[in-house]
Amino acid sequence: MLPEPILKTLELTKSFGNLIAVNNIEIEINRGEIVGLIGPNGAGKTTFFNLVTGLEAPDKGQVVFKGVNIVSMPPHKICKLGMSRTFQITRSFGEMSVEDAIRVGAYNRLGENEVQKKVDEMVEFFELGDIRKTKCSDLGLASLRKVEVARATATEPELLLLDEVGAGLTSVELIKLMAELKKLNQETEVTLCVVEHVMQMVMGLCERIFVLDAGKLIAKGMPDEISNNQKVVEAYLGRRSYIESDVAC
Amino acid sequence: MNFFKEINLGKLLILILFIIALGIPYVLRANQYQVLLATTVLLYGVMATSWNIVGGLAGQLDFAAFAYLGIGAYVSGTLFIRFNITPWFGMILGGLVASGFALLIGIPLFRFGIKEVWYALTTSALVEILKVAFNMWEKVGGPVERCLPYFSGSWQNMRFVSYAPFYYIMLAMLVMALIVNQKITNSKLGYYLKAIGEDETATEVLGVDNRASKLKALFYYSFLIGMTGGIYSCMYGYIHPSFFNGPESTKVAILGIVGGRGITYGPLLAALLLVGAQEFLRASLGGEFSGLYLLIYAVIMVIVVLFKPRGIATIFQDIYRKFVVREVKNKDVA
Amino acid sequence: METIIQSVFSGILMGCIYALIALGLSLIFGVMNVVNFAHGNFVMLSMYFTFWAGSLYKIDAIFSPIITFPLLFLFGILVYHGLIKQTLQEHYTIQIAVTVGLMTFLGAITQLVWQARPRALAYSIVQGTIRFGSYTIALSRLISAIISLIIIMIISYFLAKTWPGMAIRATSDDSNAASLMGINFQRTYALAFALGSGLTAIAGGLLMTFQQVDPTMGLRFGLLSFCILALAGLGSITGLVISGLIVGISESLAMTFWDPRARTLVIYLIFILVLWFKPRGIFGRK
Numbered sequence: 001m002l003p004e005p006i007l008k009t010l011e012l013t014k015s016f017g018n019l020i021a022v023n024n025i026e027i028e029i030n031r032g033e034i035v036g037l038i039g040p041n042g043a044g045k046t047t048f049f050n051l052v053t054g055l056e057a058p059d060k061g062q063v064v065f066k067g068v069n070i071v072s073m074p075p076h077k078i079c080k081l082g083m084s085r086t087f088q089i090t091r092s093f094g095e096m097s098v099e100d101a102i103r104v105g106a107y108n109r110l111g112e113n114e115v116q117k118k119v120d121e122m123v124e125f126f127e128l129g130d131i132r133k134t135k136c137s138d139l140g141l142a143s144l145r146k147v148e149v150a151r152a153t154a155t156e157p158e159l160l161l162l163d164e165v166g167a168g169l170t171s172v173e174l175i176k177l178m179a180e181l182k183k184l185n186q187e188t189e190v191t192l193c194v195v196e197h198v199m200q201m202v203m204g205l206c207e208r209i210f211v212l213d214a215g216k217l218i219a220k221g222m223p224d225e226i227s228n229n230q231k232v233v234e235a236y237l238g239r240r241s242y243i244e245s246d247v248a249c
Numbered sequence: 250m251n252f253f254k255e256i257n258l259g260k261l262l263i264l265i266l267f268i269i270a271l272g273i274p275y276v277l278r279a280n281q282y283q284v285l286l287a288t289t290v291l292l293y294g295v296m297a298t299s300w301n302i303v304g305g306l307a308g309q310l311d312f313a314a315f316a317y318l319g320i321g322a323y324v325s326g327t328l329f330i331r332f333n334i335t336p337w338f339g340m341i342l343g344g345l346v347a348s349g350f351a352l353l354i355g356i357p358l359f360r361f362g363i364k365e366v367w368y369a370l371t372t373s374a375l376v377e378i379l380k381v382a383f384n385m386w387e388k389v390g391g392p393v394e395r396c397l398p399y400f401s402g403s404w405q406n407m408r409f410v411s412y413a414p415f416y417y418i419m420l421a422m423l424v425m426a427l428i429v430n431q432k433i434t435n436s437k438l439g440y441y442l443k444a445i446g447e448d449e450t451a452t453e454v455l456g457v458d459n460r461a462s463k464l465k466a467l468f469y470y471s472f473l474i475g476m477t478g479g480i481y482s483c484m485y486g487y488i489h490p491s492f493f494n495g496p497e498s499t500k501v502a503i504l505g506i507v508g509g510r511g512i513t514y515g516p517l518l519a520a521l522l523l524v525g526a527q528e529f530l531r532a533s534l535g536g537e538f539s540g541l542y543l544l545i546y547a548v549i550m551v552i553v554v555l556f557k558p559r560g561i562a563t564i565f566q567d568i569y570r571k572f573v574v575r576e577v578k579n580k581d582v583a
Numbered sequence: 584m585e586t587i588i589q590s591v592f593s594g595i596l597m598g599c600i601y602a603l604i605a606l607g608l609s610l611i612f613g614v615m616n617v618v619n620f621a622h623g624n625f626v627m628l629s630m631y632f633t634f635w636a637g638s639l640y641k642i643d644a645i646f647s648p649i650i651t652f653p654l655l656f657l658f659g660i661l662v663y664h665g666l667i668k669q670t671l672q673e674h675y676t677i678q679i680a681v682t683v684g685l686m687t688f689l690g691a692i693t694q695l696v697w698q699a700r701p702r703a704l705a706y707s708i709v710q711g712t713i714r715f716g717s718y719t720i721a722l723s724r725l726i727s728a729i730i731s732l733i734i735i736m737i738i739s740y741f742l743a744k745t746w747p748g749m750a751i752r753a754t755s756d757d758s759n760a761a762s763l764m765g766i767n768f769q770r771t772y773a774l775a776f777a778l779g780s781g782l783t784a785i786a787g788g789l790l791m792t793f794q795q796v797d798p799t800m801g802l803r804f805g806l807l808s809f810c811i812l813a814l815a816g817l818g819s820i821t822g823l824v825i826s827g828l829i830v831g832i833s834e835s836l837a838m839t840f841w842d843p844r845a846r847t848l849v850i851y852l853i854f855i856l857v858l859w860f861k862p863r864g865i866f867g868r869k
Contacts, residue, residue, distance in 0.1 A: 053454055076456050084456070091448040092447070093448060093451070095511070096444065104441065104444040104457065107441070108455060310683075357859035364675075369683075370618065374802065374805070378847060378848060381847055385844055385848075446676075506680050543691040544692065547685070547688040551684040558674070558677050
């Protein structure tokens with residue numbers, strides 16, 4: 001008998017007008033693993049994240065997190081339960097310093113006296129020491145993404161959803177970020193679910209991969225299985241008859 | 250309260266300003282009218298400082314300051330007139346009623362996913378609506394002024410022969426508003442509010458209950474202003490629907506924005522500079538240009554917002570930082 | 584019963600003009616996601632311009648939009664390029680602050696120039712009353728309502744069938760996609776803002792055929808157009824007209840059966856209730 005998955009979705013469906021952004025998706029994520037969620041632009045990855053984290057309500061289906069159906073639960077309660085995320089288009093707290101932004105996350109589980117320690121810990125872990133007093137609006141993309149991960153990690157999640165953290169980074173930055181995420185996964189046993197465009201990152205990081213195309217789950221499996229899967233190759237390379245438009249939040 | 254521990258210079262400055270503030274009624278004592286004007290400057294200081302909690306930290310632009318002031322004034326005044334309850338107690342009840350009313354507005358509008366602009370729109374019309382309502386409500390309001398009973402020089406009932414005591418009461422309110430502001434800024438609520446003001450979606454997934462945080466901010470803000478309303482009614486000696494003053498409410502928001510959203514002393518700074526200048530001009534030129542002031546306020550706000558979006562306090566912050574950095578460097582050398 | 588029907592009917596007539604006023608606000612909000620707090624003051628300003636045109640140059644209120652429309656259209660372009668454009672990428676508080684600044688500025692200007700005294704035009708060629716059985720209707724109100732509806736239809740035709748109109752619609756659906764398809768969104772924004780502001784000129788002219796104007800009116804027209812916008816949501820002109828009628832009728836009933844002063848109170852109540860229970864509007868699709 002397999003252990004109970006930390007996250008399970010059942011018949012999850014969401015449409016915007018005539019466009020079915022997420023169509024009947026069922027996936028399972030096990031505790032402690034790193035899974036990837038890939039697919040071409042407009043495949044519904046971000047919408048899927050929004051449904052899971054409670055930012056949008058699904059038309060149909062369930063999201064079961066740690067055995068609880070969290071559909072229609074407000075996002076902050078879902079976070080209290082132990083799930084947090086980052087955003088594809090970074091949502092930084094522009095006027096706040098890096099330290100303060102992380103502090104907002106740290107308050108999720110800790111009181112006034114312990115918060116500072118957590119912030120220091122996060123700053124050290126993600127090597128943000130040089131910029132800890134810098135305003136978020138003055139940061140470059142790589143640092144911003146890191147701060148977002150640090151901020152979400154500070155909430156002490158059991159499941160962390162990362163929405164395209166690798167997009168726009170140089171390969172050096174990418175390799176460093178991957179190492180940090182791996183370390184994070186090993187040290188804190190946090191489950192990671194990564195939406196990614198950058199193949200290098202998904203293949204190097206994830207143990208299992210789900211592939212979405214046009215709102216549907218078309219394949220799942222180990223990285224090398226996926227890269228040889230005919231359907232996946234087609235989805236990425238062929239038959240792109242519809243206009244690309246990302247159903248972002 | 251890192252602020253006070255770290256920077257002795259700042260502490261000294263605050264002390265000097267406070268002593269000056271204490272001395273002003275003594276300097277102006279020959280002219281009661283001028284003491285009233287000085288008290289008015291403090292009143293706007295209190296209102297703008299309180300406004301900072303909800304409009305500055307939480308980024309929810311509120312244009313209804315005088316709604317809460319008016320409600321506070323009416324509650325405290327009516328209790329005094331009808332039941333002879335001392336305004337010292339009445340002002341606390343006034344604050345509570347005002348904040349209860351504010352929460353009634355906040356509850357539907359602070360839901361997740363409702364754009365901030367709807368809160369601003371709702372509050373922008375609220376004051377004038379209350380003016381109409383209190384004009385119509387003959388039992389409590391009505392178009393005729395209702396005078397507070399007069400006991401000469403009675404501390405218990407907040408009735409004085411001169412304006413100087415009101416000045417000191419208002420100064421105490423200001424100190425209280427500043428302390429509340431500073432306490433919130435350095436607490437969990439403050440960090441939450443600052444983050445909410447930046448990006449609500451991001452805070453929500455970090456486990457922040459946006460609505461609860463914003464409602465707390467609104468509570469502190471409207472309570473402080475409602476209390477001030479009690480003082481306001483005693484200062485003028487009557488209650489009247491004209492207390493619900495729309496343009497002046499916008500002025501409070503303008504002070505907050507011009508001063509610097511989210512910076513504790515920013516709105517106070519703007520109040521001292523702008524309202525101070527306005528009242529000084531009024532004292533020397535008379536009331537002829539009263540229509541002009543609001544126009545100038547609007548122009549100043551637009552200019553500040555376009556060129557110094559974080560307010561004039563940031564200019565002082567920059568200068569101060571330069572100054573402090575130099576200090577530190579000097580120490581290193583030594 | 585008769586008073587109810589009379590009251591509802593005059594509410595319907597006012598509602599048509601209100602819908603015209605709110606159309607301008609809705610157009611701007613839909614396209615660039617900016618709520619113009621000064622919208623009500625634009626209407627008031629148009630009324631004062633109409634008053635000037637009428638009292639100084641003897642131009643009848645009903646024809647005054649021939650002058651005031653281009654004036655307000657131009658004013659809209661100026662406001663867009665001078666103020667709104669600078670704030671599009673900024674934090675929402677800055678956007679709000681700028682239009683609130685404009686609102687305060689226009690309010691103060693009207694106070695200074697025209698003073699608190701109400702102003703009205705003595706004479707319009709559209710006058711007299713029509714009798715339907717026992718009901719009387721002021722001809723000026725009827726004609727104003729009809730003209731409002733015609734203008735609303737022209738605007739919806741413009742949005743549906745002409746190239747600049749379609750550009751406005753496309754931009755309000757998705758400004759990124761629209762700019763990819765070669766629509767100059769700066770120009771579209773300016774056009775939408777100017778048109779929204781120009782429409783207030785027409786409404787102002789129509790209102791002046793039977794009403795006086797005073798400096799408190801900006802707030803009232805602002806409030807009722809916010810309320811209609813909240814009721815209608817975005818995207819449906821029919822919804823906007825129906826919302827206009829709802830507001831007009833409620834206001835008229837409140838004035839007849841409660842207290843003439845209660846008109847804004849009732850509109851505000853509707854506004855709050857809509858935001859409470861139907862935050863996306865009754866007819867909205869977004």
